[in-house]
Amino acid sequence: MIYDVVIIGAGPAGLAAGLYASRARLKTLILEKEKAGGQIVSTAEVANYPGSIEDATGPTLVARMVEQAEEFGAERVLDTIKEVELEGKIKVLKGEKGEYQAKTVIIATGANPRPIGCPGEKELTGRGVSYCATCDAAFFEDMEVYVVGGGDTAVEEGMYLTKFARKVTIIHRRDELRAAKSIQEKAFSNDKMHFMWDSVVEEIKGDGIVESMVVKNVKTGELTEVFADEDDGTFGIFPFIGFIPATELFIGKVELKDEYIVTDEDMKTNIPGVFAAGDVRVKSLRQVVTATADGAIAAVQAEKYINEVFDV
Ligand code: NAP
Numbered sequence: 153m154i155y156d157v158v159i160i161g162a163g164p165a166g167l168a169a170g171l172y173a174s175r176a177r178l179k180t181l182i183l184e185k186e187k188a189g190g191q192i193v194s195t196a197e198v199a200n201y202p203g204s205i206e207d208a209t210g211p212t213l214v215a216r217m218v219e220q221a222e223e224f225g226a227e228r229v230l231d232t233i234k235e236v237e238l239e240g241k242i243k244v245l246k247g248e249k250g251e252y253q254a255k256t257v258i259i260a261t262g263a264n265p266r267p268i269g270c271p272g273e274k275e276l277t278g279r280g281v282s283y284c285a286t287c288d289a290a291f292f293e294d295m296e297v298y299v300v301g302g303g304d305t306a307v308e309e310g311m312y313l314t315k316f317a318r319k320v321t322i323i324h325r326r327d328e329l330r331a332a333k334s335i336q337e338k339a340f341s342n343d344k345m346h347f348m349w350d351s352v353v354e355e356i357k358g359d360g361i362v363e364s365m366v367v368k369n370v371k372t373g374e375l376t377e378v379f380a381d382e383d384d385g386t387f388g389i390f391p392f393i394g395f396i397p398a399t400e401l402f403i404g405k406v407e408l409k410d411e412y413i414v415t416d417e418d419m420k421t422n423i424p425g426v427f428a429a430g431d432v433r434v435k436s437l438r439q440v441v442t443a444t445a446d447g448a449i450a451a452v453q454a455e456k457y458i459n460e461v462f463d464v
Contacts, residue, residue, distance in 0.1 A: 155181045157454050158245060158254035160233055161398075163190020164440045165430025166260035167214070168447030169454075170221035170228075173258075176455045180226040181252060183233060183245070189214040190262045191395070191431070192440055194284035197312070201440045210286065213440070238405050238426050241461065255462060256454040259402065259413060259421070259428040260447060263395035263438075268300060272356035272365075273391075280362025281389045285309040288388070289316040296381060297388035298323055298365070300353055306392035307331040307339045313390065314344040321346040323353060325370060353389070361386045397432050409434050419450035425457055 157173040159166045162184035173180040182188075192198065195210035204213055222228065231247035238257060245252040265283040267273055273281055282288040289312065297317040299310040302324035308331075313320045322329075322339075327349040329336050339345050348367065354375065355366040363386060364379045380387045397412045406421040406428070407414040412435075413428040415421055421428055429446035431438045 153179075153253070154242060155179045155252065155254040156458055157181070157256050157258060157451065158183060158243070158252050159258040159260055160245070161190065161260035161262055161430070161432075162188035162218070162228065163260060163262045163430060163443065164192055164214070164217060165262070165432075165443035165447040165450075166190075166258070167217040167221050168444035169258045169260060169429055169451040170226035170447075171217070171224060172448045172451035173454060174221060174224035174226040176451065177225075178451075178455055178458070181254070182221065182226055182228045183231055183247065183252065184228065185232045186230070188218050188228070191265075194286050195308075197308075198440065233401060236401055236405060238423050241425070243425060255458050256425045256427065258419075258447070258450045258454060259406070259426065259432060260430045260443075260450075261398035261401070261432050263397045263431045265391065266394045266396050268353050268391045268393065270353055270355050272358070276356050276358055276362050276389075279360060280358060280386050281356060281391070283391060285312050285390055288390075289313050292317045292388040294318050295384045295387055296321070297390065298348075298353075298378070299390045299392060300324075301392040301394070302326060302329040302331060303392065303394065304331045304335055307335050309390060309392055310345060311335075311339055311342060313388075314342055317388065318344070319346060320344055321348055323348045323351050323367060325352050326350065353391075356389060358386070362389060365389060395431065395438075399432060417449075418453045419446055420453060425454075425461065427454055 156178035157180045159182045170182045192210040198208045231249045235246040237244040350371045354368045357364045413433045419427040427450040429450040430443035
């Protein structure tokens, strides 16, 4: 079967594209690696998506987006795409489970959390190191937690973690946060929030679970080993230091800039019939509201392209 539109990624951009494409009665398939949602699923509070006031957590918002896209007939398949052939009139996507053919492809693969890259981080992920506060905060009930980073994500997720942990310390490489002022104000007035300025994590240690970490003061060069409280035996480390776009599959296939996909304002990449939407593309504001807008535009442009190229 040849789909009109295959969308890679089921975050807000992919789901909005799925909604618009299926509403336009295009044969639409949304492919997702593990589960629908993208990054927004790891967000406890979505305060700035217009209209989402009550019950607005990342997972509830995404669940509604999925329902809406499916209501109009979009199909969803869980598969990991390993290879793409995008040049021809019919695009071919090869997954672990199957092969998919499409007249148009919308790339909405988003971005993944950037790791610190220090020794011990990988080995202790899921054993004290976590990239998702909503998922793992409850493991640190009444314990100590360290958040790495100084942007909106670090500070907001740190605030969320104060609902569980008895103390949350933000480790930031400078002496000033990058986060929006309104977010900073809330953090500074929260008694559970603490700050370790001019500091970076050099190493995470532990035998099967985080037991200590080495932190370096970047101004003095001083190294300090932070140990878990004896009664707790461990503590949490949540790195939120930005994201890396999920574009590995597309290297040499579509035009990239600093790893992000280049599009025009119609979401067109340099390859006819291939569009990109959401955090994966070069843009100035990566938010749910801009991701969904991108998805809508990409789907409408995909329909236009099909009408022109396939003589519908
Ligand atoms: P970000 O704005 O890029 O901030 C990353 C933070 O991590 C910065 O403070 C940066 O330090 C630090 N950092 C980067 N690399 C590091 C490294 N190797 N070691 C230690 N620290 C490092 O990322 P983000 O906070 O995830 O936000 C991403 C985008 O989403 C932003 O546009 C943000 O505004 C948006 N966002 C918005 C909301 C909201 O509106 N409520 C919520 C979450 C995210 P420096 O400051 O020194 O560069």
